[in-house]
């Protein structure tokens with residue numbers, strides 16, 4: 001009897017823990033930040049982000065996505081980041 005109560009308590013604690021880690025999930029699944037993606041993936045081989053127009057950045061990201069091994073979501077984020085960056089130059 002005592003062991004089964006302990007088991008139930010453990011089960012309860014485990015479910016609390018997993019709910020706790022799930023509540024952090026929405027943050028991880030929000031749209032990736034293009035600047036962050038660039039810094040973590042592209043600065044390995046490049047310095048500052050190049051000034052490209054939207055069409056150029058689309059072509060570049062299509063190529064560099066393979067080199068940097070980006071997901072589609074990350075690639076989209078970088079593309080927008082590069083295009084915005086070019087507009088402000």
Ligand code: HEC
Nearest residue numbers: 038041042044045046050060061063064065067068070078
């Ligand atoms: C593994 C190294 C590597 C990674 C990672 C990488 N690149 Fe490149 N990139 C290159 C090389 C090498 C070239 C030269 C052209 C070619 O061979 O495709 C290049 C060319 C470019 C060019 C063309 C203009 C230039 O500077 O020559 C741009 C713009 C560019 N990369 C942007 C990016 C972006 C944005 C990312 C991140 C998504 C990225 N690169 C990730 C290696 C890399």
